[in-house]
Amino acid sequence: xxxxxxxxxxxxxxxxxxxxxxxxxxxxxxxxxxxxxxxxxxxxxxxxxxxxxxxxxxxxxxxxxxxxxxxxxxxxxxxxxxxxxxxxxxxxxxxxxxxxxxxxxxxxxxxxxxxxxxxxxxxxxxxxxxxxxxxxxxxxxxxxxxxxxxxxxxxxxxxxxxxxxxxxxxxxxxxxxxxxxxxxxxxxxxxxxxxxxxxxxxxxxxxxxxxxxxxxxxxxxxxxxxxxxxxxxxxxxxxxxxxxxxxxxxxxxxxxxxxxxxxxxxxxxxxxxxxxxxxxxxxxxxxxxxxxxxxxxxxxxxxxxxxxxxxxxxxxxxxxxxxxxxxxxxxxxxxxxxxxxxxxxxxxxxxxxxxxxxxxxxxxxxxxxxxxxxxxxxxxxxxxxxxxxxxxxxxxxxxxxxxxxxxxxxxxxxxxxxxxxxxxxxxxxxxxxxxxxxxxxxxxxxxxxxxxxxxxxxxxxxxxxxxxxxxxxxxxxxxxxx
Numbered sequence: 239x240x241x242x243x244x245x246x247x248x249x250x251x252x253x254x255x256x257x258x259x260x261x262x263x264x265x266x267x268x269x270x271x272x273x274x275x276x277x278x279x280x281x282x283x284x285x286x287x288x289x290x291x292x293x294x295x296x297x298x299x300x301x302x303x304x305x306x307x308x309x310x311x312x313x314x315x316x317x318x319x320x321x322x323x324x325x326x327x328x329x330x331x332x333x334x335x336x337x338x339x340x341x342x343x344x345x346x347x348x349x350x351x352x353x354x355x356x357x358x359x360x361x362x363x364x365x366x367x368x369x370x371x372x373x374x375x376x377x378x379x380x381x382x383x384x385x386x387x388x389x390x391x392x393x394x395x396x397x398x399x400x401x402x403x404x405x406x407x408x409x410x411x412x413x414x415x416x417x418x419x420x421x422x423x424x425x426x427x428x429x430x431x432x433x434x435x436x437x438x439x440x441x442x443x444x445x446x447x448x449x450x451x452x453x454x455x456x457x458x459x460x461x462x463x464x465x466x467x468x469x470x471x472x473x474x475x476x477x478x479x480x481x482x483x484x485x486x487x488x489x490x491x492x493x494x495x496x497x498x499x500x501x502x503x504x505x506x507x508x509x510x511x512x513x514x515x516x517x518x519x520x521x522x523x524x525x526x527x528x529x530x531x532x533x534x535x536x537x538x539x540x541x542x543x544x545x546x547x548x549x550x551x552x553x554x555x556x557x558x559x560x561x562x563x564x565x566x567x568x569x570x571x572x573x574x575x576x577x578x579x580x581x582x583x584x585x586x587x588x589x590x591x592x593x594x595x596x597x598x599x600x601x602x603x604x605x606x607x608x609x610x611x612x613x614x615x616x617x618x619x620x621x622x623x624x625x626x627x628x629x630x631x632x633x634x635x636x637x638x639x640x641x642x643x644x645x646x647x648x649x650x651x652x653x654x655x656x657x658x659x660x661x662x663x664x665x666x667x668x669x670x671x672x673x674x675x676x677x678x679x680x681x682x683x684x685x686x687x688x689x690x691x692x693x694x695x696x697x698x699x700x701x702x703x704x705x706x707x708x709x710x711x712x713x714x715x716x717x718x719x720x
Contacts, residue, residue, distance in 0.1 A: 258308065263586075263596045265310055266296040269303040276303030282445050285576065285701035289313070289609055298610065299595055308601045310581075313610040316590035316648050319657040321603070325352070328579035328603060341443045342508075343460060344501045348492050357488065358662040361481035370414060371669050377413040378673060381406060382681050384718055386423055391720045396687065398711030405430050407674055408511060414670075415510050416467075416482055429466050433507070435459040440508075441699040460504060467503035482506075510663070536679050539564075551680075556672050559636050563629040565671060566651060571624060573653035574608040576702035590645065607652035608701070616642045617650060680719075687713040 260267040270276035280288045281304050289311060292300055298314040312321060322328065330351050338344045360366065384391055409426045436459035442448040443456055485506060489499045539558040545551045555561055585597040597603060613621045617640050618628065629650070631637045640650040649656070654664040661667070678684060694710035 258303075260301075261596065261598070263594060264598065265299045265301045265595050267301045267308075268292065268296065274303075274306050276305070278304040282441075282447065282699075284698035285606070286574065286608060286613075286698070289606055290613075293609060298589060301601065308598070309604055310597055310601055311604050311606065312587070313606065314589045314591075315607060315611040315652065316645070317588065318605055318607070318652070319648065321587050322577065322579070322605065322656055323658045324585065327581065327583050327585040327597075329582050330579055332580045333578050333602070337444055338505060340446060341440060342501060342505045344498065344505055346494070346498070346502065348494075355662055357484060358481070361484065362663040362666050367666055370666055371673075374410060374414040374666070374670055375673055378406070378410045378677055381409055381413075382677060382718070387718065388423075389718055391718050394715050394717045396713060396715045399686075399714045400708055400711045402714065402716065403674070403678075404434075406678075407670065408433065410674070411511055411670065412507070416507070425466070429463070432459045432462045432466075433511070436463065436504075437508070441703055444703070460501075463504050463507070464500050467507060468500050548680075552676060555676050556669075559630065559634065560626075561672060562636065564626050565668070566629040566653075567624060567626060569653035570612045570618070570628070570651040571622075572696075572706045573612070573651070573704075574606075574701050574706050575704050577605040577607075577655075577659070579603045606702075607649070611640070611642075611647055611649055612651050614642065617647055682716050683719060684714055684716040687715055 258267070258269070268277070272279075277288065281302070292302060292311065293313055299310065299312050301308055301310045303309075312318070331349065334349065334351060335346070338346060338349070362370065380386060389395055405427075408430050412426065412429065436456060439448060439452050439456045442452060448456065485502075486499065489502060494502070536555070539560040540551050540554040545554050579602070581597045581599055581601045581603055584599050586594055587597060588594050611617045615621050629637050638650075640647045654661045691712050694708040694712065696706045697709040700706050
């Protein structure tokens with residue numbers, strides 16, 4: 239009888255919840271055809287395709303139901319700053335705690351994104367940034383030596399372009415940020431492979447959509463990475479007050495036990511390698527696009543006038559507005575993070591057209607810059623096309639002014655977050671990306687095995703999780719130049 243009563247009560251609550259209707263001044267409500275589940279399946283399968291359809295149907299703001307949760311999606315980029323700056327009505331910790339538990343089997347009750355951001359700013363800006371960039375350059379140059387790559391000079395080797403670039407950048411970032419110089423090539427390779435196994439399943443883990451086999455794979459990868467990343471096994475360099483040493487000390491000051499500290503290391507590895515809040519230097523899909531036009535980009539970046547020595551060539555490439563435009567355009571096409579907040583109290587927001595809407599307490603707010611402004615055809619002509627000079631004026635200077643319906647856009651692209659939510663490691667990330675591209679262009683001969691190969695499609699399950707990744711790979715062959 240008790241179970242029957244509980245079941246009936248649950249059904250009554252579900253039916254009551256399902257009867258939700260749109261209140262005055264609330265965004266359009268689209269609950270979908272399936273009770274409780276709503277649009278969850280379509281949302282998770284391809285968020286960009288689904289939200290684009292909803293935008294065409296409802297405009298720049300709407301509320302959808304997904305697995306019992308009501309999510310208001312805001313796609314007016316000119317009001318992102320004003321809305322997301324309200325940390326009282328909109329909380330970013332609750333959902334973060336849920337994802338940490340699902341993905342990393344980690345419980346950090348004291349986790350505070352704002353304090354994490356301030357701590358990162360100490361180590362990824364100013365003089366600390368200069369030291370990090372120098373260390374990053376040294377680590378990268380070490381990794382591309384013939385002995386580290388297991389190649390003889392001028393010996394050709396085949397690989398996937400994505401794998402080739404991802405492994406180099408991951409290892410460089412791991413050595414630089416974690417300060418683990420003592421790890422040998424075999425150890426680095428194992429860490430990279432386990433991280434890739436784990437990261438491939440991350441979207442499913444976040445949505446609790448993994449099957450039994452996938453759950454076992456993720457668990458195995460986590461266990462191995464926890465072992466590798468145990469703080470006592472890493473060179474924390476306390477005398478230099480490294481980022482890792484500071485973070486470990488913070489956990490200890492918070493009274494976090496050793497096992498949780500161990501698990502927190504994997505979270506930090508992922509944050510500093512993949513998602514836009516942290517270090518943000520795993521923009522691997524960038525290279526898949528850049529390499530289809532490698533030589534012309536490189537030549538245009540270093541001309542006017544032609545430099546006379548290697549140092550001058552490198553300086554011109556790294557500081558060229560042409561290089562910046564190529565990078566900005568690639569990020570526009572691939573940066574696809576979903577910014578999520580929990581609505582803690584009823585809140586009024588105002589769109590750039592002056593229209594006001596009410597957010598309801600208990601709902602979730604999502605901002606998806608990939609759709610607006612980055613793929614908005616009213617802001618960018620043919621937004622699906624890669625145009626290397628999209629961020630250049632006719633006179634070769636940086637283009638900053640983009641318009642929609644006569645209104646200047648605050649952001650033509652949002653790869654690093656908005657005003658009060660900028661990635662603290664963005665400058666280090668940009669430096670790492672440019673350094674890797676320049677190193678490969680100058681240290682390697684690299685060519686596609688199939689000159690007519692087309693770019694692989696993106697993996698649609700990665701929408702919402704930082705930078706997009708290709709669903710396949712391009713086969714290349716490369717050799718170290720003499």
